[in-house]
Amino acid sequence: MAHRAFARDQFAVSEAVNVSAPVLILAYVVILLGALVGLSIYYELRRKQFEPRPSEDHIFRCGKCGFVYTDDPDVDRSRCPHCGRLNEAIEF
Ligand SMILES: [Zn+2]
Numbered sequence: 769m770a771h772r773a774f775a776r777d778q779f780a781v782s783e784a785v786n787v788s789a790p791v792l793i794l795a796y797v798v799i800l801l802g803a804l805v806g807l808s809i810y811y812e813l814r815r816k817q818f819e820p821r822p823s824e825d826h827i828f829r830c831g832k833c834g835f836v837y838t839d840d841p842d843v844d845r846s847r848c849p850h851c852g853r854l855n856e857a858i859e860f
Contacts, residue, residue: 830851831853
C-alpha cells in the first residue's frame with residue numbers, strides 16, 4: 769500500500785514538472801522579449817534626443833558662391849562664411 773502511494777506521489781511530481789517547465793520557458797521568453805522591447809524603446813528615445821538637430825537648424829545656400837551651411841533656427845537670414853553675402857534660409 770505504501771509503495772502505491774509513493775508511486776502516485778512520484779507521478780504527481782513529474783506531472784507538476786511537466787506542466788511548470790513550459791510555463792517557466794514561456795515566462796523566460798516573455799521576460800526576455802520584454803527586456804528587448806524595453807531596451808529598443810530606450811535606445812530609440814536616446815537616438816531621438818540626439819538626432820533631430822539637422823532638421824532644427826536652418827540650412828542656407830549662398831547665392832553668390834553656392835556654399836551650403838547651417839545656422840541657428842531662430843535666424844531667418846545668415847551671412848555666408850565664405851563671401852559674406854546675406855542669404856535666405858532654404859525651406860523644405
Ligand atoms: Zn558665399
